[in-house]
Amino acid sequence: MSHKASSRNGNLAYKIFQYVVCIILAILSLFPFIVMIVNATRSSAQIQAHALSLIPSHYIKSNLAVLTSKTFHPLIAFRNSAIISIGATVLCVYFSTLTAYSIVAYDWKFKKPFFAIIMAIMMIPPTVTSIGFYQFMYKIGMTNNFAALILPPIAAPATVFFMRQYMIPALPMEIVQSARIDGAGEFRIFNQIVLPLCKPGMATQAIFIFVSQWNNLFIPMILLTDKNKWTMPMMVSQLAGDMYKTEYGAVYLGLLLTVLPIFVIYFLLSKYIIAGVALGGVKE
Amino acid sequence: MTGSQKHLKGMSYARYGYLFALPFIIVFLIFTLYPTVYTFVLAFTDAHGVGNEIKFLEEPFANFSKILSNKTFINSMKNTVLLWILNFIPQITLAMVLTAWFTARRVTIKGQGFFKILFYMPNIITAATIALLFHALFGYPNGPINEIITTIGLRDSSYNFFTSKTAARLIVAFIQFWIWYGNTMIVLISGVLGISPDIYEAADIDGANGSQIFFQITIPNLKTVLLYTLVTSLIGGLNMFDVPQLFLQGGPDNATGTAVVFIYSKAFTGKQLFGQAAAASIIMFLIIAVCSAILFYIMRDKDAIAAEKMKKADMKARRKGASVI
Numbered sequence: 001m002s003h004k005a006s007s008r009n010g011n012l013a014y015k016i017f018q019y020v021v022c023i024i025l026a027i028l029s030l031f032p033f034i035v036m037i038v039n040a041t042r043s044s045a046q047i048q049a050h051a052l053s054l055i056p057s058h059y060i061k062s063n064l065a066v067l068t069s070k071t072f073h074p075l076i077a078f079r080n081s082a083i084i085s086i087g088a089t090v091l092c093v094y095f096s097t098l099t100a101y102s103i104v105a106y107d108w109k110f111k112k113p114f115f116a117i118i119m120a121i122m123m124i125p126p127t128v129t130s131i132g133f134y135q136f137m138y139k140i141g142m143t144n145n146f147a148a149l150i151l152p153p154i155a156a157p158a159t160v161f162f163m164r165q166y167m168i169p170a171l172p173m174e175i176v177q178s179a180r181i182d183g184a185g186e187f188r189i190f191n192q193i194v195l196p197l198c199k200p201g202m203a204t205q206a207i208f209i210f211v212s213q214w215n216n217l218f219i220p221m222i223l224l225t226d227k228n229k230w231t232m233p234m235m236v237s238q239l240a241g242d243m244y245k246t247e248y249g250a251v252y253l254g255l256l257l258t259v260l261p262i263f264v265i266y267f268l269l270s271k272y273i274i275a276g277v278a279l280g281g282v283k284e
Numbered sequence: 285m286t287g288s289q290k291h292l293k294g295m296s297y298a299r300y301g302y303l304f305a306l307p308f309i310i311v312f313l314i315f316t317l318y319p320t321v322y323t324f325v326l327a328f329t330d331a332h333g334v335g336n337e338i339k340f341l342e343e344p345f346a347n348f349s350k351i352l353s354n355k356t357f358i359n360s361m362k363n364t365v366l367l368w369i370l371n372f373i374p375q376i377t378l379a380m381v382l383t384a385w386f387t388a389r390r391v392t393i394k395g396q397g398f399f400k401i402l403f404y405m406p407n408i409i410t411a412a413t414i415a416l417l418f419h420a421l422f423g424y425p426n427g428p429i430n431e432i433i434t435t436i437g438l439r440d441s442s443y444n445f446f447t448s449k450t451a452a453r454l455i456v457a458f459i460q461f462w463i464w465y466g467n468t469m470i471v472l473i474s475g476v477l478g479i480s481p482d483i484y485e486a487a488d489i490d491g492a493n494g495s496q497i498f499f500q501i502t503i504p505n506l507k508t509v510l511l512y513t514l515v516t517s518l519i520g521g522l523n524m525f526d527v528p529q530l531f532l533q534g535g536p537d538n539a540t541g542t543a544v545v546f547i548y549s550k551a552f553t554g555k556q557l558f559g560q561a562a563a564a565s566i567i568m569f570l571i572i573a574v575c576s577a578i579l580f581y582i583m584r585d586k587d588a589i590a591a592e593k594m595k596k597a598d599m600k601a602r603r604k605g606a607s608v609i
Contacts, residue, residue: 051431105301248423
């Protein structure tokens with residue numbers, strides 16, 4: 001009897017321990033962002049006196065005025081990031097699905113080596129070939145050109161790989177066959193039958209591609225030297241400069257602005273994002 | 285499936301296969317393969333600055349020997365590995381513990397969905413922003429962390445985290461850990477959920493307890509997923525740039541300078557020594573290629589390979605049978 005009671009106590013203690021750890025980790029996830037949001041509304045003088053506070057103030061407008069009066073231009077960076085991220089996402093998802101379909105639906109001679117190459121290069125990050133990429137783009141005059149960032153995702157091995165895995169069970173070839181019998185052309189079959197059937201998989205990929213494009217720093221940083229072409233993560237580096245050294249409130253507000261779209265996406269789509277990570281749909 | 289494919293062959297739809305793969309192939313050749321080959325070529329040249337004439341070096345491997353004897357590069361490689369180890373060991377440990385808790389079938393934790401969403405969140409937020417946010421949090425003399433330290437009496441005065449090599453390294457490693465443990469946890473949980481429930485039922489019948497089940501069933505069955513996590517994390521770790529670059533530009537005294545930070549500063553600051561940066565890139569490329577070959581080997585489709593072998597053996601047997609008749 002007493003043995004049972006003590007083990008029940010032990011279980012309870014263990015359970016409390018689990019919850020305490022989880023709650024601490026949850027606070028750890030939120031704390032930096034809460035400080036960021038609250039301090040974005042406080043004046044630099046308030047932050048200098050007390051850097052840590054959970055009570056928002058009302059200086060967000062004056063912080064914004066300070067922020068935009070110097071080298072940080074949120075609207076330009078937002079527009080640039082949006083153009084690049086949306087353009088790259090649309091092209092990447094469409095052409096990756098098309099490429100995956102070419103592997104799944106057709107028998108062609110070099111299909112197997114082609115897929116093996118896709119698998120092999122999936123993991124090579126663009127940073128290690130960036131020197132050749134930059135010199136090549138410089139030679140053909142494509143630095144400071146968004147096309148140099150929007151076009152390369154057309155050949156995204158990881159997305160092709162994911163879409164192939166997705167398509168094999170999700171796409172019944174019988175439907176394609178009967179469309180052929182009805183006389184539909186191959187390209188029309190892809191656009192009007194295959195694409196709608198692959199929508200859930202494409203949506204998952206679209207979220208991840210958009211986020212990784214939005215967060216991308218290295219390649220835009222070497223390619224875009226014109227300040228009017230800068231993206232959000234590049235604009236962030238301005239906040240580390242001497243200009244904003246004592247403008248604490250403005251710095252926190254600037255940081256908040258750069259991640260605002262990502263926050264919105266995450267709180268709307270977190271369920272799908274977590275499910276997508278579990279599927280192995282993400283790779284960085 | 286096989287029936288329809290046979291039909292496809294008969295109708296010669298193969299050209300559509302080529303056609304639909306063509307955009308990928310063209311873009312790949314222009315934007316990935318050519319720059320890769322060009323990086324290899326540049327590694328043997330004196331390329332520097334922009335718009336200068338590029339000449340091949342008289343001693344072909346001069347850039348490589350310069351890089352391999354460059355103290356900053358060696359130091360950056362050491363930092364990269366050190367920062368990766370400092371973040372990966374706690375990361376995988378915590379992810380395993382959370383996986384064990386979240387997949388335990390007897391004692392379930394309530395609010396798992398909520399915890400997963402919060403633990404994963406740092407992974408999706410712009411790393412560049414996170415680096416500068418932590419720079420603000422650890423600010424000297426009056427950042428939030430210093431305020432906590434002095435208020436609770438851990439120290440009498442503020443601590444300058446940015447001038448201490450150890451502190452800077454630990455913070456960068458912590459940021460990497462904080463960004464990635466939620467992702468690793470979700471990958472591991474999905475790995476555990478993929479293990480056949482029959483095995484667990486059998487263990488239950490045999491009267492195994494929670495920790496026996498975890499160490500003797502879950503971990504062995506999770507081997508592939510663990511290896512996958514290890515290799516992808518290593519490749520990502522070798523590629524670490526955003527956080528160390530923006531947190532302290534690799535400082536203090538190059539204590540947080542990683543290999544990619546080194547390549548960036550060689551090629552895009554100061555004298556813009558593209559040739560040497562290309563040589564450093566090639567060294568990194570080769571290391572990552574070896575890692576991803578390992579991953580490729582781990583992830584190869586064992587079922588498909590087995591099926592292929594069976595098919596071949598079957599065909600052979602049939603041919604033999606036919607010749608006998």
